[in-house]
Amino acid sequence: MAAEKSPGARQPRRKLVAVPHPDGEGDARVAAESGATAADTSPRAPGDTAPEEPGADALRLSDVDEWGRSQHLRDILARLYDPLYEHWFRVEWEGFDKLPREGGALMVANHAGAIPADAPSIMHGIERDLGRAVYGLADDVFKRIPLVNLGWSRLGGVQAHPDNAYRLLREQQQLVMVFPEGSKGPGKHYSERYQLRRFGRGGFVQIAMRAGVPIIPLAIVGNEETMPIVAKIPTLAKALGLPYAPITANMLVLGPLGALIPFPAKMRIRVLDPVHLDVPPDQPRYSRSRIMDTSEDIRHAIQEELYDMLSRRHSVWTG
Amino acid sequence: MGRRVLVTGLGSFWGGRVAQALEADPAVDVIIGLDTREPGVQLDRTEYVRVDESYSILSRIVQATQVDTVVHSFLVVDSNQVSPRQMHETNVIGTMNLFAAASQPDSRVRSVVVKSSTLVYGSTHADPVWFSEDTRRPAFPRLRVERSLLEVEGYVRDYAADNPHVAVSLLRFSNVLGEDIVTPISKALSLPLVPAVFGYDPRVQFVHEVDVVRAIMFVLAHDLGGIFNVAGDGLLPWSEVAAICGKRLAPLPPVGRKTVASALTRLGVDMPLELIELLTYGRGADNRRLKQAGFSYEHTSAGAVHAFAEAARLRGTVGRPRAYRYERDVEAFFRHSPAVVRDRGSGA
Numbered sequence: 001m002a003a004e005k006s007p008g009a010r011q012p013r014r015k016l017v018a019v020p021h022p023d024g025e026g027d028a029r030v031a032a033e034s035g036a037t038a039a040d041t042s043p044r045a046p047g048d049t050a051p052e053e054p055g056a057d058a059l060r061l062s063d064v065d066e067w068g069r070s071q072h073l074r075d076i077l078a079r080l081y082d083p084l085y086e087h088w089f090r091v092e093w094e095g096f097d098k099l100p101r102e103g104g105a106l107m108v109a110n111h112a113g114a115i116p117a118d119a120p121s122i123m124h125g126i127e128r129d130l131g132r133a134v135y136g137l138a139d140d141v142f143k144r145i146p147l148v149n150l151g152w153s154r155l156g157g158v159q160a161h162p163d164n165a166y167r168l169l170r171e172q173q174q175l176v177m178v179f180p181e182g183s184k185g186p187g188k189h190y191s192e193r194y195q196l197r198r199f200g201r202g203g204f205v206q207i208a209m210r211a212g213v214p215i216i217p218l219a220i221v222g223n224e225e226t227m228p229i230v231a232k233i234p235t236l237a238k239a240l241g242l243p244y245a246p247i248t249a250n251m252l253v254l255g256p257l258g259a260l261i262p263f264p265a266k267m268r269i270r271v272l273d274p275v276h277l278d279v280p281p282d283q284p285r286y287s288r289s290r291i292m293d294t295s296e297d298i299r300h301a302i303q304e305e306l307y308d309m310l311s312r313r314h315s316v317w318t319g
Numbered sequence: 320m321g322r323r324v325l326v327t328g329l330g331s332f333w334g335g336r337v338a339q340a341l342e343a344d345p346a347v348d349v350i351i352g353l354d355t356r357e358p359g360v361q362l363d364r365t366e367y368v369r370v371d372e373s374y375s376i377l378s379r380i381v382q383a384t385q386v387d388t389v390v391h392s393f394l395v396v397d398s399n400q401v402s403p404r405q406m407h408e409t410n411v412i413g414t415m416n417l418f419a420a421a422s423q424p425d426s427r428v429r430s431v432v433v434k435s436s437t438l439v440y441g442s443t444h445a446d447p448v449w450f451s452e453d454t455r456r457p458a459f460p461r462l463r464v465e466r467s468l469l470e471v472e473g474y475v476r477d478y479a480a481d482n483p484h485v486a487v488s489l490l491r492f493s494n495v496l497g498e499d500i501v502t503p504i505s506k507a508l509s510l511p512l513v514p515a516v517f518g519y520d521p522r523v524q525f526v527h528e529v530d531v532v533r534a535i536m537f538v539l540a541h542d543l544g545g546i547f548n549v550a551g552d553g554l555l556p557w558s559e560v561a562a563i564c565g566k567r568l569a570p571l572p573p574v575g576r577k578t579v580a581s582a583l584t585r586l587g588v589d590m591p592l593e594l595i596e597l598l599t600y601g602r603g604a605d606n607r608r609l610k611q612a613g614f615s616y617e618h619t620s621a622g623a624v625h626a627f628a629e630a631a632r633l634r635g636t637v638g639r640p641r642a643y644r645y646e647r648d649v650e651a652f653f654r655h656s657p658a659v660v661r662d663r664g665s666g667a
Contacts, residue, residue, distance in 0.1 A: 057553050057619050057621050059563075059619065060621050062555070064555070064559065066603065068522055143444040143445075145518075146573040148518075149518070150518060150519060159447065159448070161446070164448050
């Protein structure tokens, strides 16, 4: 079973002496201990709400939420990005109605292209057509670069820390997107296109288990061809502190402009069936084998789906 | 019998404020305040004892006065305020001496409150948005003030483990703003142009100075014990903080933080390194544990900034009120002369 470890095991020794909790915090732990799966998708108890209710503080001047996301800036960007989404990438969804209208869910997808166009397309599509905010978990590379960190966080990017993911998914029941391949996906050579990399250490499965939310796999075709990497310069990457420094086909065709302009590959996003993890939430630890098996199953499912989509694709540009 | 309370750092802003709050509490019989400096606020019945910075005579004082409660409010959390050596003496050696005194075999101490800072979480690119009391900091502490406070917390933990009968509360306070307190942040917000790090606009958190004293009094009254973050609700971007204060931002280079910090300090702008780090990556402390214990905040983060901005506008018109000046003989007269009629305090 996944839930063998006692919940106290993860409690660090930092707590000085027994802290009395009149009510609230204990509930979730007790429920978890008795193996109950109640509160699976329901938000937490009323006494246990988030410190910040966005918009509740009348003294605020901006709409930047605790994650750094601003709906106002998001709306401005949506107007700029929509033509790109509609006419450049001509994004098409399959199984869009499998996305939940409410409740937390963790979306995982394949990730590709030197500057990946998949993330903004998923976020834009869902925010526009489902009317829900999407938070994207990303590597701390984003947070280290001036201006990039600012844009990324205002548009819904969040540092990929387990605590952040838990709070978004469990306590706030948000839609969260993550690319388990990390930078290994976009950083791969064009000759390896649509070959999924290792899915990290399965951290995304553990997060979904703890948060008690389903995982929704997405398979994306077209992102590989938007900005294919034909060569890499490891010394430059090291000097700049980036995960990879590519020479892209775009640069060869368009010159310096190619560093930023993606090719108009037709992008197709298929939503797979949600994976419900049959374990109680809020456990301090889950079985490692169960995590790795689930992670591998999901990776396999996305890979199969990609092959299926590629076999049906007649042209990179028209789909 | 009422409480007998020892307050460290009586001359500091917090020591004075806490002593005033204790004086208003009829359950407190005796208040003894220690510091190297004289108190900066008017106190009616607090006894002031001048000590050296590392509190070496503390064990004698604890023994002689039989205190049962210690409020350790004097930890240096601002690296520009004192030299590194002095910070070590005050924070680490001072705390060590305090706990040595409090753990004497015949000590009557039953309750200890230590005022620490959310600086112990650091501020780096790898941080979670919210630090709970149990979150392990992702990055190794590089700043001297962070290491100093972590060392202090080590002593606090040891003392709590060795003395299970004592309620030891460790309060980690967020950035304080309010009507009166002067910190590097309040100074930065009082400049014509507010310093910011180019390309970053981190979310920061504040706690109002009133809530700081209220939290200390709350923890004392309930003998809570444990670690608690004390921070206002909500995070707000630094640019918004400046906007609330009616100020524009002046960008600092996003590289060479150490050089920038020392250059600004030389120019007379109080910009410690830990503030530049905060203005780069921000920091949020989860305040739910103290709330669950029953505490409620009077101010949110944004509320604290508004309170500060309003006070700053008022000061811009009428100036700062004249500071209280401590006169040893006068104070001794009011406390000890038989000529003074005392109807409250320990004699009542």
